[in-house]
Amino acid sequence: MTYKLILLRHGHSDWNAKNLFTGWVDVDLNDQGREEAVRGGELLVENNILPDVLYTSLLKRAINTANMALDKANRGWIPVKRDWRLNERHYGALQGKDKAQTLAEFGEEQFMEWRRSYDTPPPPLSDDSEFSQAHDPRYADLGDALPRTECLKDVLVRLLPYWESDIKEDLKAGKTVLVTAHGNSLRALVKHLDGISDEAIASLNIPTGIPLVYELDEDFKPINPGGTYLDPDAAAQAILAVANQGKK
Numbered sequence: 001m002t003y004k005l006i007l008l009r010h011g012h013s014d015w016n017a018k019n020l021f022t023g024w025v026d027v028d029l030n031d032q033g034r035e036e037a038v039r040g041g042e043l044l045v046e047n048n049i050l051p052d053v054l055y056t057s058l059l060k061r062a063i064n065t066a067n068m069a070l071d072k073a074n075r076g077w078i079p080v081k082r083d084w085r086l087n088e089r090h091y092g093a094l095q096g097k098d099k100a101q102t103l104a105e106f107g108e109e110q111f112m113e114w115r116r117s118y119d120t121p122p123p124p125l126s127d128d129s130e131f132s133q134a135h136d137p138r139y140a141d142l143g144d145a146l147p148r149t150e151c152l153k154d155v156l157v158r159l160l161p162y163w164e165s166d167i168k169e170d171l172k173a174g175k176t177v178l179v180t181a182h183g184n185s186l187r188a189l190v191k192h193l194d195g196i197s198d199e200a201i202a203s204l205n206i207p208t209g210i211p212l213v214y215e216l217d218e219d220f221k222p223i224n225p226g227g228t229y230l231d232p233d234a235a236a237q238a239i240l241a242v243a244n245q246g247k248k
């Protein structure tokens with residue numbers, strides 16, 4: 001028995017275009033992102049990989065990407081599960097800040113430590129910031145568990161129980177699962193699936209809008225380590241662009 005898992009990072013958002021740290025701020029797709037989402041759906045059809053169930057975060061850039069991709073694939077009817085555990089990493093006090101300005105102000109070492117180190121979170125975001133989610137009704141049930149900042153390790157800690165309890169169960173039932181989420185929540189999942197070290201994960205980046213397909217064996221180990229991008233050329237180009245964000 002093998003299992004099929006599709007990971008899809010949301011398409012380009014307004015704040016990707018403006019080069020701002022986004023995290024849990026609920027920014028929508030821009031025109032480029034909507035095109036990427038539709039193309040993502042086309043790639044699923046062209047490769048005959050059709051999801052049976054959809055998982056998304058609670059953020060509209062992921063929700064809308066999934067809806068557009070599935071509509072293109074004529075799979076808008078599949079069951080949907082949404083959970084905050086798939087949200088982007090909470091970027092703390094960096095949410096809403098310009099990446100290039102942050103790089104110039106704090107230097108490359110600190111900037112990359114905040115962006116890509118496994119276990120150093122940025123400073124926490126104050127609850128009275130305009131970019132805070134402390135009063136957002138969609139997270140009311142979280143109580144004290146609501147993050148004010150997160151490093152990648154924190155994302156893995158909140159995501160893994162959900163992977164085990166829900167996503168893996170659907171895979172075990174033989175369903176092709178689509179997870180539409182974010183650069184850093186997907187990096188956390190890929191780290192787990194591929195057994196990537198805390199150091200090596202720093203240089204792994206995920207492009208927007210290109211489905212990444214994993215075939216997993218009965219122990220949920222990848223038969224195709226690193227997964228397979230359905231458009232490898234576009235993925236290679238877009239990965240470089242993500243890696244170089246901030247550097248103008």
Ligand SMILES: O=C(O)[C@@H](CO)OP(=O)(O)O
Nearest residue numbers: 020021022023088115183
């Ligand atoms: O701003 C963010 O939330 C993320 C994803 O866009 O950025 P980065 O790639 O810098 O972690």
